[in-house]
Amino acid sequence: MGEVLASLALIIASVFLLAIITDKFFIPSLDAISSRLKLSDEVAGASLMAIGSSAPELAIALMALFTGGGAHSDVGVGAIVGSAVFNILVITGVSAVVAGGLHIHIFAVSRDVAYYLVSILYLSLVFFDGNVSLIEAILGLVGYVVYIGVLMALKVPEAEDAPAEAETVDARTPGKVAGWHHLEALVELALRRITGAPEKNFVRAFVVSIVSIVALSYVLVEATIVFSAGIGIPPVVVALTLLAAGTSAPDLMASLEVAREGRGGMAVANAVGSNTFDLLVGLALPWTVALAVLGLSGIDVGAGNLWTSIGILVLTTLVLFGFLWTERGLSRREGWILLALYLVFVVYTIAGGAAA
Secondary structure (H helix, E strand, C coil): HHHHHHHHHHHHHHHHHHHHHHHHHHHHHHHHHHHEEEEEEEEHHHHHHHHHHHHHHHHHHHHHHHCCCHHHHHHHHHHHHHHHHHHHHHHHHHHHHHHHHEEHHHHHHHHHHHHHHHHHHHHHHHHHHECHHHHHHHHHHHHHHHHHHHHCCCCCCCCHHHCCHHHHHCCCCCCCCHHHHHHHHHHHHHHHHCCCCCCCCCCHHHHHHHHHHHHHHHHHHHHHHHHHHHHCCCCHHHHHHHHHHHHHHHHHHHHHHHHHHHCCHHHHHHHHHHHHHHHHHHHHHHHHHHHHCCCCCCCEECCHHHHHHHHHHHHHHHHHHHHHHHCCCHHHHHHHHHHHHHHHHHHHHHHHHHCC
């Protein structure tokens, strides 16, 4: 029991530190690099900013491949697939509930959702034979480069009418508990002594962030394996639920802020865009690195829980798009429906893992 509690404490602490490092240091350093390179907003968002918001999942997938000789690679896949489900159902659902409804540009959402479905198709083809080859891994990276090209070519038309403001409600993002806020401030202050201001010392902040994210991701993978063994369910189930929700928390808070400001399209784009990056780069890049470094002919992937989750990804994406298409937005009631679907997903996943 003590080992289970200790591993759970490690998971919570690591997720907390990951959130601070990613939000306060890694993303600001990437923003500064983007400004220096004079990248357009869409290219910067689809590349550097996507890397920033998805760095924890990417690092976990990488560390999982090198833990136990690759025996726990499904932990990394589970964290990314579970995060994708969380983003579609929880980030959009909570944003709609808190903001009293989201209004979006249907052109941009159609573009992003269509390519996201293509990325799910890619993942399905990779999982079909349960083994990833180097060519299949590289294909995912090529697919993301194509996605950046699509973003540049298919921008939101200037003539498209701006949607009406979201319904005004007396709802606010829950404030941080005082003790939690002070702890966060202390950690940030301690790290700034090493990095300096990330906006100015962006190279140093970038390097320190990368090293910290990789180290914490290794701890997360190890703690997840111990925790899952202690409670008697497969590690992939913990990754699909607890780990996925924890690493997606920064994205959730960012989407809540823009949703409350009436920028519902950005909240949806953040969820869908992060998912596309996760599936095409968050999985393909670790696979490519592992295959190149280890000299393997392939990497074994695919499990019953993951196949089920891929089906859920397709279904929930179509449900979300259906809601958005009918009224050019997402109502508060539809937001509650998405949250209820996520609860069903978690219960089903845990019940299936316990029965395995």
